[in-house]
Amino acid sequence: MFNFDYQTLPWNIIFGTGALKRLPGELADLGYSRALVLCTPDQVIQGQGIVTLLGELAVGIFDQAQMHVPAATVDQAIDRVEALKADCTVSIGGGSTTGLGKALALKLGLPNIVIPTSYAGSEMTNIWGITENDRKVTGRDNIVVPTLTIYDPELTLTLPAKFAGPSGLNAMAQAVVNVASANVNPIVQLMAIEAVRALAHSLPMVIAEPENMEARAEALYGACLAGGSLGTGTTSLHHRLCHTFGGTFNTPHAETHTVLLPHCVAYNAAATATGTQKLAEAMGVDNAAVGIFNLAKTVGAPTALKDIGIQEADLDRAAAIATETPVNNPETVTKERVRELLQRAWAGEMPRA
Ligand code: NAD
Numbered sequence: 001m002f003n004f005d006y007q008t009l010p011w012n013i014i015f016g017t018g019a020l021k022r023l024p025g026e027l028a029d030l031g032y033s034r035a036l037v038l039c040t041p042d043q044v045i046q047g048q049g050i051v052t053l054l055g056e057l058a059v060g061i062f063d064q065a066q067m068h069v070p071a072a073t074v075d076q077a078i079d080r081v082e083a084l085k086a087d088c089t090v091s092i093g094g095g096s097t098t099g100l101g102k103a104l105a106l107k108l109g110l111p112n113i114v115i116p117t118s119y120a121g122s123e124m125t126n127i128w129g130i131t132e133n134d135r136k137v138t139g140r141d142n143i144v145v146p147t148l149t150i151y152d153p154e155l156t157l158t159l160p161a162k163f164a165g166p167s168g169l170n171a172m173a174q175a176v177v178n179v180a181s182a183n184v185n186p187i188v189q190l191m192a193i194e195a196v197r198a199l200a201h202s203l204p205m206v207i208a209e210p211e212n213m214e215a216r217a218e219a220l221y222g223a224c225l226a227g228g229s230l231g232t233g234t235t236s237l238h239h240r241l242c243h244t245f246g247g248t249f250n251t252p253h254a255e256t257h258t259v260l261l262p263h264c265v266a267y268n269a270a271a272t273a274t275g276t277q278k279l280a281e282a283m284g285v286d287n288a289a290v291g292i293f294n295l296a297k298t299v300g301a302p303t304a305l306k307d308i309g310i311q312e313a314d315l316d317r318a319a320a321i322a323t324e325t326p327v328n329n330p331e332t333v334t335k336e337r338v339r340e341l342l343q344r345a346w347a348g349e350m351p352r353a
Contacts, residue, residue: 178229
């Protein structure tokens with residue numbers, strides 16, 4: 001029962017309200033002086049703010065980060081790095097921007113400083129992804145783990161509520177699969193349980209009281225730990241299904257996680273009874289799957305695949321693709337049972353085994 005392998009990642013984290021102001025000093029202490037700031041077109045104002053904060057330590061901005069890190073975007077960013085002789089990147093944004101910084105670290109060995117503004121948690125993992133010819137290739141490599149991550153909850157104040165809920169549930173998924181999993185790693189599980197507790201406690205307040213900085217700090221802390229559990233832990237049927245829907249049907253990332261998570265927890269409940277009970281305790285509910293479903297509703301996040309662009313006719317194909325190859329999962333995975341799970345998730349029904 002207590003047999004496990006555990007390897008940590010080279011995390012270097014500063015967490016705190018107002019922590020952003022430490023960026024110039026920390027960057028200089030690390031020995032960098034030519035930072036290229038990365039952001040999406042939606043966050044140019046925040047990106048420019050970082051350029052201003054860094055002053056002469058910044059050499060420019062690349063504001064074309066995109067969801068799923070297209071290879072063409074990586075190439076453009078590499079050209080910018082080379083033209084400006086940048087010696088590090090500073091990503092400000094969600095998982096898409098962090099993903100671009102990671103891709104540059106992978107391709108160029110370029111140090112990446114990350115300032116997360118959503119709950120994606122990518123900054124805590126060694127997972128990279130680059131999309132070429134409609135196919136996202138992913139891998140694990142410690143070189144992509146940020147040289148430094150600065151979490152400042154104030155930066156989430158601009159996160160639209162309709163995105164904050166699903167983003168928080170996306171984080172929760174990373175932790176949930178490491179509480180109720182096939183081969184529980186006890187060290188990762190500790191981090192994951194605390195992530196589930198913090199997210200379940202804080203997310204409703206983040207939505208109901210957007211200015212509540214205590215809640216925002218707790219949610220970002222939960223996302224940090226959730227990402228850490230994904231980085232050092234495992235994935236299961238849940239991530240396989242999300243990858244299938246995102247990759248084949250182009251559903252939105254965080255919303256897909258939100259809809260599928262309660263159904264995957266219910267699917268595995270009998271096979272991981274102890275872990276599932278720990279999940280329920282961390283959330284303060286009787287039934288973990290129902291608790292996650294209700295949490296999604298409370299934060300105004302979608303709970304049905306039919307509401308995020310999936311047709312009922314797509315479900316057979318999705319079940320077939322997701323079960324084509326073996327899945328690391330506590331409960332045996334069959335196409336038929338997955339198809340049943342998807343039917344309930346499509347209709348937005350309550351999760352059940
Ligand atoms: P995202 O980064 O695409 O962000 C969605 C939109 O919200 C973007 O336009 C972004 O600029 C904007 N945004 C983010 N924070 C904001 C803020 N505070 N204020 C205003 N606008 C803000 O989406 P995401 O959900 O953060 O990340 C999803 C991506 O991250 C996916 O591609 C996913 O595969 C990847 N991801 C990777 C890992 C990993 O370990 N490699 C983990 C989780 C997610």
